[in-house]
Amino acid sequence: MAAQQHRNDLILESVRRLLRMGATPNLLNLLQKQHPADLAQIFAELPDRERHAAFNILVERNGRLAMEALSELGPEKGAELLALRSAEDIARLSQEIASDDAAALVDQLPEELSTAVLELIRPKPGGGVTELLEYEEQTAGRLMNPNVFALSEDLTAGEAITALQTARDVEMVFYLYVVDERRHLVGVVSLRRLLLVPPDTPLKRIMTSDIYSARVDTDQEEVARQVASYNLLAIPVVDAENKLVGLITVDDVIDVIKDEATEDVYRLAGVSRDDGILTPPKESLRRRLPWLLVNLLTAFIAASVVGLFSHTIDRVVALAVFMPVVAGMGGNAATQTLAVVVRGIALGELTWSNARHALIKEGLVGLGNGVAIGLVGAVLVWVVTRGDWPLGLILMAAMIINMFVAAIAGTLIPLGLRVLKIDPALASSVFITTFTDVFGFLSFLGLATIFVRFLPQG
Amino acid sequence: MAAQQHRNDLILESVRRLLRMGATPNLLNLLQKQHPADLAQIFAELPDRERHAAFNILVERNGRLAMEALSELGPEKGAELLALRSAEDIARLSQEIASDDAAALVDQLPEELSTAVLELIRPKPGGGVTELLEYEEQTAGRLMNPNVFALSEDLTAGEAITALQTARDVEMVFYLYVVDERRHLVGVVSLRRLLLVPPDTPLKRIMTSDIYSARVDTDQEEVARQVASYNLLAIPVVDAENKLVGLITVDDVIDVIKDEATEDVYRLAGVSRDDGILTPPKESLRRRLPWLLVNLLTAFIAASVVGLFSHTIDRVVALAVFMPVVAGMGGNAATQTLAVVVRGIALGELTWSNARHALIKEGLVGLGNGVAIGLVGAVLVWVVTRGDWPLGLILMAAMIINMFVAAIAGTLIPLGLRVLKIDPALASSVFITTFTDVFGFLSFLGLATIFVRFLPQG
Numbered sequence: 001m002a003a004q005q006h007r008n009d010l011i012l013e014s015v016r017r018l019l020r021m022g023a024t025p026n027l028l029n030l031l032q033k034q035h036p037a038d039l040a041q042i043f044a045e046l047p048d049r050e051r052h053a054a055f056n057i058l059v060e061r062n063g064r065l066a067m068e069a070l071s072e073l074g075p076e077k078g079a080e081l082l083a084l085r086s087a088e089d090i091a092r093l094s095q096e097i098a099s100d101d102a103a104a105l106v107d108q109l110p111e112e113l114s115t116a117v118l119e120l121i122r123p124k125p126g127g128g129v130t131e132l133l134e135y136e137e138q139t140a141g142r143l144m145n146p147n148v149f150a151l152s153e154d155l156t157a158g159e160a161i162t163a164l165q166t167a168r169d170v171e172m173v174f175y176l177y178v179v180d181e182r183r184h185l186v187g188v189v190s191l192r193r194l195l196l197v198p199p200d201t202p203l204k205r206i207m208t209s210d211i212y213s214a215r216v217d218t219d220q221e222e223v224a225r226q227v228a229s230y231n232l233l234a235i236p237v238v239d240a241e242n243k244l245v246g247l248i249t250v251d252d253v254i255d256v257i258k259d260e261a262t263e264d265v266y267r268l269a270g271v272s273r274d275d276g277i278l279t280p281p282k283e284s285l286r287r288r289l290p291w292l293l294v295n296l297l298t299a300f301i302a303a304s305v306v307g308l309f310s311h312t313i314d315r316v317v318a319l320a321v322f323m324p325v326v327a328g329m330g331g332n333a334a335t336q337t338l339a340v341v342v343r344g345i346a347l348g349e350l351t352w353s354n355a356r357h358a359l360i361k362e363g364l365v366g367l368g369n370g371v372a373i374g375l376v377g378a379v380l381v382w383v384v385t386r387g388d389w390p391l392g393l394i395l396m397a398a399m400i401i402n403m404f405v406a407a408i409a410g411t412l413i414p415l416g417l418r419v420l421k422i423d424p425a426l427a428s429s430v431f432i433t434t435f436t437d438v439f440g441f442l443s444f445l446g447l448a449t450i451f452v453r454f455l456p457q458g
Numbered sequence: 459m460a461a462q463q464h465r466n467d468l469i470l471e472s473v474r475r476l477l478r479m480g481a482t483p484n485l486l487n488l489l490q491k492q493h494p495a496d497l498a499q500i501f502a503e504l505p506d507r508e509r510h511a512a513f514n515i516l517v518e519r520n521g522r523l524a525m526e527a528l529s530e531l532g533p534e535k536g537a538e539l540l541a542l543r544s545a546e547d548i549a550r551l552s553q554e555i556a557s558d559d560a561a562a563l564v565d566q567l568p569e570e571l572s573t574a575v576l577e578l579i580r581p582k583p584g585g586g587v588t589e590l591l592e593y594e595e596q597t598a599g600r601l602m603n604p605n606v607f608a609l610s611e612d613l614t615a616g617e618a619i620t621a622l623q624t625a626r627d628v629e630m631v632f633y634l635y636v637v638d639e640r641r642h643l644v645g646v647v648s649l650r651r652l653l654l655v656p657p658d659t660p661l662k663r664i665m666t667s668d669i670y671s672a673r674v675d676t677d678q679e680e681v682a683r684q685v686a687s688y689n690l691l692a693i694p695v696v697d698a699e700n701k702l703v704g705l706i707t708v709d710d711v712i713d714v715i716k717d718e719a720t721e722d723v724y725r726l727a728g729v730s731r732d733d734g735i736l737t738p739p740k741e742s743l744r745r746r747l748p749w750l751l752v753n754l755l756t757a758f759i760a761a762s763v764v765g766l767f768s769h770t771i772d773r774v775v776a777l778a779v780f781m782p783v784v785a786g787m788g789g790n791a792a793t794q795t796l797a798v799v800v801r802g803i804a805l806g807e808l809t810w811s812n813a814r815h816a817l818i819k820e821g822l823v824g825l826g827n828g829v830a831i832g833l834v835g836a837v838l839v840w841v842v843t844r845g846d847w848p849l850g851l852i853l854m855a856a857m858i859i860n861m862f863v864a865a866i867a868g869t870l871i872p873l874g875l876r877v878l879k880i881d882p883a884l885a886s887s888v889f890i891t892t893f894t895d896v897f898g899f900l901s902f903l904g905l906a907t908i909f910v911r912f913l914p915q916g
Contacts, residue, residue, distance in 0.1 A: 009811050037687035045812055072687075165654055191649050196623055228716070229495035229530075231709035233691060250708050251689035257712060258686070261719030262801050265726065269797030270790060277802030277812070281822040285830075288794050288823065292831050295790045299783040300838055306779045307842075313771075313778050320771050320778035321764045324895065325757040327782065332728065332753045332891075336746050339727030343720050344735030353467050354503055354735070364739040365746065372743075373750050380758055384765075433790075437782065 012042050019050055024057055031058050032065060039065070040072035043081070044278055055081045064096040071101035076274060079108035087116035094121060098145045100252070103132035140223050141216035143256070144237040144246030150179045151203060153186055158199025160189075177236050177244055178207045185213060185236055185244040213238050216245060223248055224256040225348055264346055267423060268338065270295070295433075302327070302437035309445035316455045318385060319448050322395055325377065327440030330402035333369055334432045337362050337410030345414065345424050359411050366407025367400065374399035390454040398444035402436060409435045470500055477508055482515055489516050494523060498530035501539070502736055513539045522554040529559035534732060537566035545574035552579060558603045558710070561590035598681050599674035601714070602695040602704030608637045609661060611644055616657025618647075635694050635702055636665045643671060643694055643702040671696050674703060681706055682714040683806055722804055725883035726796065728753070753891075760785070760895035767903035774913045776846070777906050780839060780853055785898030787835075788860035791827055792890045795820050795868030800883045803876060817869050824865025825858065832857035848912040856902035860894060867893045 011030065018027040031039065031054065039058075043051050059066035070078035082090050082105060090109070094102040094117070106117050118133070135141025149167055151160050160176065176194065178187040187207030197206055213236045214223045227235050227250060237246040263273050270291040275284055306313070306323065313319050341358070344350030350358055377399055378392035385391060413431050414424035448455065469488065476485040489497065489512065497516075501509050517524035528536035540548050540563060548567070552560040552575065564575050576591070593599025607625055609618050618634065634652070636645040645665030655664055671694045672681045685693050685708060695704040721731050728749040733742055764771070764781070771777050799816070802808035808816055835857055836850035843849060871889050872882035906913065 009809070012811065035688055037689075041687075041806070044807065045809065161653060164650070192622070195619060195653075228709070228712045229499075230493060231495075233708065250691065250712075251686070254686045254708075254712060254715060257715055258719070258805065261715070261722070262805070264719070265723055265797050265801050268723065269726070269793045271794045271797050275798060277798055277808045277816050277819075281819045281826070284798075284819070284823045285826040288791075289827060289830055291794070292787065292790060292827055293834060296783070296787060296831055296835060296838070299786050300842070302786075303779050303783050304842075306782065310775045310779060314775045317768045317772045317778075320775075320781075321761050321768060323778075324764065324782050324785065324899075325754070325761050328757050328760075328891070328895070329750065329754060332750060333746075335727045336729045336749070339723050339729050340733060340735055340742075343723050347716065347720070348499070349502065350735045351467070351503065353470065358735050361735075361739045361742070365742045368739070368743040369747060369750055372747055373754055376751060377754060380754070384758070384762075433786065437786070441782075 008038060008041055008045075011038070012045055015042060015046070015054060016050060019053055027054070027057060028061050032062055036065060036068035037072045039069035040074075043069060043073055044077065052081060052084070059093065063093050067093050067097045067102075070105060071097055075104035075108045077278075078105050083109055083113065087113055087120055090117045091120035099132055099147065100143060100145045100246075103142070107133055135216055138220045139216065140214040140218040140220060140237045140248060141246070143220050143223065143252055144216075144248045145252075146246045148177065148236065148244060148247040150177045150183070150185075150244055151189075153178050153180050153204050153207070155203050156199060157194050157197050157201045157203065157206065160194055160203055161199070164191075175234060177247075178203050179244050183243045185211065185238050185242055187211060188236075211236070213242075214248065215240070220256050221260055221346075224253045224260070227253045228257065229348075260346065263423075264342060268335075268342060298434035299437070302434055302441060305438050305441040306445065309441070309449060312445060312449045312452055315452060316391075316448065318388070318391060318455075319445060322381060322391070323441055323444050326395060326398045326402055326444040327437045329373055329377075329399060330406040330436030330440045331433045333366060333373075333403045334406035334410040334436050337366070337407050338414060338432055341411050341414050342424050345418060350415075355415055359408070359415075362407045362411045363404065366404045366410075369407075370400035370403035373403065388456060390451060391448075391456075394447045394451060394455075395444065397447055398440065401443040402440045405439045406432075406436045466496060466499055466503075469496070470503055473500060473504065473512060474508060477511055485512070485515060486519050490520055490523060494526035495530045497523070497527035498532075501527060501531055502535065510539060510542070517551065521551050525551050525555045525560075528563060529555055533562035533566045535736075536563050541567055541571060545571060545578055548575045549578035556603045557590055557605065558601060558704075561600070565591055593674055596678045597674065598672040598676040598678060598695045598706060599704070601678050601681065601710055602674075602706045604704045606635065606694065606702060606705040608635045608641070608643075608702055609647075611636050611638050611662050611665070613661050614657060615652050615655050615659045615661065615664065618652055618661055619657070622649075633692060635705075636661050637702050641701045643669065643696050643700055645669060646694075669694070671700075672706065673698070678714050679718055679804075682711045682718070685711045686715065718804065721881075722800060722883045725881060726793075726800065756892035757895070760892055760899060763896050763899040764903065767899070767907055770903060770907045770910055773910060774849075774906060776843060776849060776913075777903060780849070781899055781902050783835065784853060784856045784860055784902040785895045787831055787857060788864040788894030788898045789891045791824060791831075791861045792864035792868040792894050795824065795865050796872060796890055799869050799872050803872065803882050813873055817866070817873075820865045820869045821862065824862045824868075827865075828858035828861035831861065846914060848909060849906075849914075852905045852909060852913075853902065855905055856898065859901040860898045863897045864890075864894045 011034065014030060015027065018030065034042070043055060046054060055066060070081060090106070090113070094106060106114055109117065132142060132146065151163060155163065164176070175188045175190055177185060178189060180186050187209045188211045189203060189207045193206055212226060212230055212232060214226065216237055216239055223235060226232070232250065234247055234249045236244055237248060239245050266273055266275065270288070272287045275287050341350060341362070344358070374396035378396040381392040381395050382389055409432060417424045469492065472488060473485065476488065492500065501513060504512060513524060528539060548564070548571070552564060564572055567575065590600060590604065609621060613621065622634070633646045633648060635643060636647060638644050645667045646669045647661060647665045651664055670684060670688055670690060672684065674695055674697055681693060684690070685706070690708065692705055692707045694702055695706060697703050724731055724733065728746070730745045733745050799808060799820070802816070832854035836854040839850035839853050840847055867890060876882045
């Protein structure tokens with residue numbers, strides 16, 4: 001990290017200096033030496049105005065590199081840089097990059113512009129962009145590159161090598177897919193295998209027909225899971241009739257895995273997927289506020305539970321001191337369970353067949369934690385209040401109840417959301433902390449009300 | 459997901475039935491048809507005893523497949539299945555899989571057994587396992603496969619193809635690395651490029667010398683970041699003298715990315731990295747309890763702040779009802795900021811050069827959220843208490859203070875941890891929620907104490 005980071009910081013400084021000096025040729029020279037991924041990082045860190053300036057200079061000279069950098073920057077931020085250009089310009093530039101990346105960018109443009117660009121691209125042969133945008137978001141169809149190189153099953157190994165040598169625009173060859181005359185996917189052969197057999201060997205004889213593939217409507221998370229599980233470098237995408245229509249490569253899968261991981265972290269914390277460290281304050285505010293408002297309402301629900309017992313609190317003010325402890329510890333235990341369950345679902349470790357097992361396990365852990373934490377808590381209360389053991393016992397009982405309930409809720413709520421086909425990570429703060437707050441206050445203050453005559457008043 | 463999951467469930471059922479019936483030949487037949495990744499999933503879902511039984515049956519017949527399944531299962535769970543076998547057995551089986559996978563497994567065996575296995579492996583030529591374990595955990599050295607195929611720079615393209623054809627144990631060829639006579643890494647050439655040039659072209663002329671590589675001591679996260687950024691399929695690993703010593707492939711990188719993402723989710727929630735849905739309850743309890751105990755202590759610190767104001771609460775019991783709202787909302791806002799900052803660091807978006815910018819931004823968002831949430835909160839208090847506007851104003855002021863502080867703490871604490879070279883995700887619950895609880899109680903109850911004469915008593 002350190003070295004690469006340092007290098008990028010130096011380049012960033014140079015870019016800014018050259019921009020200020022208006023030294024366009026030097027700037028172009030510097031930018032053109034960078035890898036698209038590094039350029040994207042540089043664009044991301046430049047202030048808005050300088051980012052536009054640098055991009056505009058680069059795109060005039062080296063459209064492909066500029067567009068590749070935009071692909072790396074991500075569709076949303078990339079579209080922002082494109083949005084000031086004419087539809088003709090954007091349509092032309094889109095041809096410089098893979099159709100899947102172009103489709104993602106065009107999709108994020110303001111609607112009018114996006115339509116205009118699509119109009120211009122449509123007539124082109126094999127444009128791809130328009131077709132890709134017809135697939136649902138987050139499916140294999142959206143993610144794939146439609147320019148997939150395929151060999152006819154009637155070729156020999158030698159003919160296949162010649163076909164490969166004359167093919168254009170086949171940047172990376174991972175596997176060679178074999179199709180029949182109607183383009184149905186029938187097999188796969190590795191480049192190395194091709195080299196090992198006599199040139200007149202028919203492909204049919206050396207291809208593997210047991211082949212992993214995804215359908216255009218397969219969810220991108222499932223595609224990622226397949227590629228990761230089976231250590232694939234790429235996976236072919238077929239339509240409903242098993243015709244080969246595209247290819248998803250491992251680098252796209254890595255992006256999906258990273259995005260999904262970020263989404264899990266974000267959702268558990270109540271942050272929307274488009275938020276980030278580089279999002280402008282106004283945008284971040286707009287995206288986080290609704291979530292906090294929901295939180296506020298649920299916090300008031302929990303507060304109303306406290307309100308039910310204000311008579312008891314009025315008599316024993318120490319309850320107000322310790323009630324956040326019971327509620328908070330339930331929240332912490334629930335967060336632990338939630339993290340394990342949500343990640344278990346995301347990684348495919350938690351399935352329907354072991355869900356019951358997981359519930360029992362988490363319940364036991366919750367109970368065990370409740371007893372241990374409750375005991376320590378009781379002792380601490382006893383110390384802090386100089387000998388008030390009834391209050392300590394009530395806290396312990398409430399802890400046990402609340403941490404057990406927290407564990408059960410932390411398991412069932414994400415599983416329930418999954419049944420409802422809602423992302424389990426959305427279970428997050430809102431549901432769980434309301435749950436544990438309500439149960440924490442209810443059990444602690446409820447028990448205190450029942451046993452109030454054992455508590456020192458005042 | 460659905461289809462694959464369903465298929466695995468069916469196979470799992472069959473495995474259990476065949477085990478019960480003692481139908482070993484049929485069981486072997488079924489197991490041997492599975493992909494190692496699917497076998498790993500099946501092993502993971504079987505109860506302990508059946509897992510051992512199934513593994514033992516498979517390993518006797520097909521050692522390689524059994525060991526590959528263990529690699530997919532992960533070193534910890536894999537070592538558990540191996541631990542009952544003799545050192546000789548394990549040493550022999552280790553040769554069946556890649557040295558990096560074997561090293562990871564052996565490293566997780568009980569110490570005595572692990573030493574015995576290493577003794578047995580050591581004498582073998584190019585054993586690799588022993589050497590790999592000498593590298594630090596989570597570095598490129600640990601992750602790499604030392605069996606890397608390299609070509610001498612003095613070869614021609616034709617000779618290179620012949621070398622490739624006669625090479626053994628080169629399962630996947632990603633890139634062909636070129637080395638000088640002392641095995642210094644000097645270039646790379648793609649397989650496709652080799653096919654496109656006349657056979658007598660010297661490798662030196664067609665290789666790219668501008669090559670991405672990792673050093674044995676590079677952190678695995680950094681390796682993952684490079685491979686992901688530059689869309690590589692593999693990255694060569696060199697020692698301090700730039701000699702080629704190994705290769706890290708994209709499938710290993712995917713595992714690193716998934717592990718690091720899980721770690722982020724877990725750490726934010728206070729769960730240790732070895733915990734999971736399939737961890738036995740006793741283990742999970744042992745791992746989560748210390749974290750909860752730390753939480754308990756910090757919760758008592760926050761409670762002691764409430765204790766400071768028990769006199770005020772005694773006079774205005776409504777404060778007890780609303781104080782968890784102020785503390786909780788600060789916690790929620792801090793969690794949002796924390797998620798964005800931690801993920802920003804993990805994805806490399808947050809760097810030293812934009813840290814100040816990020817702090818200002820998050821501070822502004824915290825302030826904005828505080829004003830908006832505080833306003834709504836004040837109105838809600840006014841409604842709930844039927845017209846107590848001074849209490850509402852105090853709640854609003856406390857909200858603004860607390861959510862601003864929450865945003866600043868949510869940014870500075872993970873950055874501070876990073877300076878101290880501690881994983882920023884460890885910032886999690888403990889520091890942040892203590893912070894927001896203390897500040898929430900302090901600002902709300904403090905303001906209430908100052909303005910207590912405006913509040914309705916009782």
